[in-house]
């Protein structure tokens with residue numbers, strides 16, 4: 001679907017890439033993400049800032065049709081499985097919560113920021129991502145030999161939005177529903 005107006009009704013102008021970023025559930029089953037695009041997503045994450053530059057993150061990538069994809073897909077909650085068969089890639093985002101036996105207190109904050117950078121890079125490449133906590137961490141741990149200190153935190157769908165018959169009706173309706181956010185005055189806390 002071609003977007004002719006910004007996806008998000010922002011209260012004040014913001015960067016176009018942020019204005020148009022969103023998380024669809026309807027994805028194009030024929031779209032394939034290239035290795036170059038995956039590398040660009042990883043590179044964007046790699047260059048995000050982190051406390052003490054510890055870079056406490058790691059990613060497992062599975063492109064649709066690969067063994068990794070099947071393993072990650074199997075870990076998804078039932079509702080998420082409903083719309084993820086069409087996505088071009090599934091990525092497990094892992095927080096490195098421990099380095100040399102020491103806890104990394106900012107690991108989840110830093111991972112979230114790395115994924116935010118990844119999602120903006122995706123938008124710039126004409127792709128969309130959708131983050132999910134609806135998956136079974138234990139299934140990921142059973143399917144992959146995870147390095148010590150790394151904990152799966154989210155699974156990220158990567159692909160291109162589609163709004164056609166290949167997308168379940170329920171999902172299309174959900175994608176078309178109004179997008180809402182808290183008002184700016186609820187974000188900008190004032191104590192005056």
Ligand SMILES: Cc1cc2nc3c(=O)[nH]c(=O)nc-3n(C[C@H](O)[C@H](O)[C@H](O)COP(=O)(O)O)c2cc1C
Nearest residue numbers: 021022023024025077080130131132133134135154
């Ligand atoms: C950390 C995180 C976990 C989420 N988990 C799920 C999920 O398991 N399933 C799902 O359909 N959406 C999930 N979402 C998406 C949100 O429910 C919601 O669709 C999103 O905030 C909409 O924002 P956007 O369209 O502006 O990106 C998750 C989002 C985030 C950031």
